[in-house]
Amino acid sequence: MSKLATPSPSGTGTGTGTGTGTRTSDSDLDVHFHAIDDAEPFYRYGPGGYHPVAVGDRLDGRYLILHKLGHGSYSTVWLARDQTLQRLVALKICTADSCLREAETLSFLRNLSEVDDGGGDGALGRRMMPRLLNTFRVEGPHGTHTCLVTDVARCSLNEAKRRGSHAPLVLPVARAIAAQLVLAVAYLHGKGFVHGDLHLGNVLLRLPEECHLWSNEELLMRCGEPEQEPVHTFDDKPLPPGVPSVATLPVWFPMERINKLPLSDAHIVLADFGESYRPSQESRFECCTPVHARPPENRFEPTKPKSFPSDIWTLACAVWVTLAQRPLFDTFLGTEDTATWMQVQALGKLPNEWWEKWDARLEDFTEEGQPIRADDCPVYTFDYQFNDAIQEGRRKYEMQTMDSTEKEALLSMLRPMLAYRPEQRCSITDVLSSKWITKYAMPDYEVMLTRV
Numbered sequence: 001m002s003k004l005a006t007p008s009p010s011g012t013g014t015g016t017g018t019g020t021g022t023r024t025s026d027s028d029l030d031v032h033f034h035a036i037d038d039a040e041p042f043y044r045y046g047p048g049g050y051h052p053v054a055v056g057d058r059l060d061g062r063y064l065i066l067h068k069l070g071h072g073s074y075s076t077v078w079l080a081r082d083q084t085l086q087r088l089v090a091l092k093i094c095t096a097d098s099c100l101r102e103a104e105t106l107s108f109l110r111n112l113s114e115v116d117d118g119g120g121d122g123a124l125g126r127r128m129m130p131r132l133l134n135t136f137r138v139e140g141p142h143g144t145h146t147c148l149v150t151d152v153a154r155c156s157l158n159e160a161k162r163r164g165s166h167a168p169l170v171l172p173v174a175r176a177i178a179a180q181l182v183l184a185v186a187y188l189h190g191k192g193f194v195h196g197d198l199h200l201g202n203v204l205l206r207l208p209e210e211c212h213l214w215s216n217e218e219l220l221m222r223c224g225e226p227e228q229e230p231v232h233t234f235d236d237k238p239l240p241p242g243v244p245s246v247a248t249l250p251v252w253f254p255m256e257r258i259n260k261l262p263l264s265d266a267h268i269v270l271a272d273f274g275e276s277y278r279p280s281q282e283s284r285f286e287c288c289t290p291v292h293a294r295p296p297e298n299r300f301e302p303t304k305p306k307s308f309p310s311d312i313w314t315l316a317c318a319v320w321v322t323l324a325q326r327p328l329f330d331t332f333l334g335t336e337d338t339a340t341w342m343q344v345q346a347l348g349k350l351p352n353e354w355w356e357k358w359d360a361r362l363e364d365f366t367e368e369g370q371p372i373r374a375d376d377c378p379v380y381t382f383d384y385q386f387n388d389a390i391q392e393g394r395r396k397y398e399m400q401t402m403d404s405t406e407k408e409a410l411l412s413m414l415r416p417m418l419a420y421r422p423e424q425r426c427s428i429t430d431v432l433s434s435k436w437i438t439k440y441a442m443p444d445y446e447v448m449l450t451r452v
């Protein structure tokens with residue numbers, strides 16, 4: 001997600017990609033669009049919003065659009081052929097109202113030399129940073145859009161899990177991915193950056209290098225023609241100018257189901273630096289990760305600047321859900337109250353000032369923070385969650401489970417990452433040197449490197 005440079009125009013909001021919406025343009029058109037699964041919200045094709053792009057368009061004189069890769073609230077992302085270098089690339093076309101933050105962070109990281117990286121495990125995280133190949137701007141009917149060119153990835157880990165019915169990953173694969181996540185965050189924190197939006201939607205599985213050199217014919221043979229659906233408005237009102245008449249759905253690179261993903265395909269790249277910041281240079285008060293991974297200080301200390309510890313909390317949630325079938329603080333309805341409810345179930349009572357601020361606390365907890373148990377409802381303790389979300393699914397799929405020593409090592413790493421108070425949370429250096437990372441995750445990561 002990229003923070004807005006200017007407020008979004010009235011009626012546009014910050015679409016989720018699923019709902020319908022209203023577009024109010026200068027000429028006072030009031031058009032509602034039928035939602036199309038997996039397509040961007042079309043009401044965002046208005047002033048400050050998405051740039052209209054069609055398969056076959058050429059941008060910046062060299063990038064031929066071949067397919068769609070995805071979209072977010074602040075961009076559409078396209079698979080293009082770089083006709084100068086004759087390779088496939090990802091083209092992220094940001095909304096006109098998004099700021100330059102992502103381009104700035106990626107340029108900064110690109111310009112660091114290996115000497116700047118120093119040695120040690122922290123430097124290994126450079127591999128998981130996106131390679132910014134080029135940036136340019138396009139002018140369109142809705143404004144000026146920054147475009148970022150990076151390597152094409154296969155899909156996000158979230159999407160791979162969704163398509164695989166949230167089956168668990170093979171344990172060594174999950175460990176290798178968790179190790180890479182930790183290395184990536186260690187690298188960023190070492191450079192003074194907070195990522196600000198860590199979750200599996202922003203963890204991309206890499207495509208093998210040879211795929212970037214596929215010809216157009218080879219791409220079509222493997223992935224098919226782009227799938228398109230006509231865009232319809234309610235009451236059949238005409239499409240306003242600057243709105244594409246078809247929605248292009250994301251391409252799918254054929255792959256093994258998530259529970260069969262081989263270690264050789266477990267290479268990741270961390271994406272979406274639109275929320276990244278340097279706490280030494282600016283104060284940020286809000287953490288925009290999805291609510292199930294949002295650190296509690298976001299809710300209870302809204303006026304205190306956020307910093308590296310907020311990433312540590314979200315990293316713990318991302319590591320958990322890499323290993324598990326569902327988030328640690330699964331929020332069902334996606335409300336902050338449910339997230340806090342789950343946190344108290346797993347981690348115990350909030351610090352006193354926060355506890356007092358939480359109005360819903362006595363609905364299901366005693367004043368001491370003990371869950372009031374309904375007969376048929378489990379208490380979602382850390383242990384319960386571990387057995388239910390990590391072990392049970394593995395048993396069901398007849399996959400390797402974690403033994404008790406590994407469980408202890410994992411929970412001993414996660415608990416200090418999930419200290420309620422950010423100032424009491426452990427640092428990424430502590431995570432890197434934890435027993436679970438050194439004895440379990442890194443060895444599988446190292447095996448993965450030999451399977452390139």
Ligand SMILES: Nc1ncnc2c1ncn2[C@@H]1O[C@H](COP(=O)(O)OP(=O)(O)OP(=O)(O)O)[C@@H](O)[C@H]1O
Nearest residue numbers: 001002069070071072073074075077090152153272
């Ligand atoms: N390099 C890439 N290769 C393949 N797919 C990509 C790539 N970059 C992004 N995508 C796809 O596009 C989607 C949107 O990208 P991204 O999250 O960077 O956009 P965003 O507008 O900043 O998102 P949001 O603001 O909603 O978090 C991703 O979830 C992913 O599916």
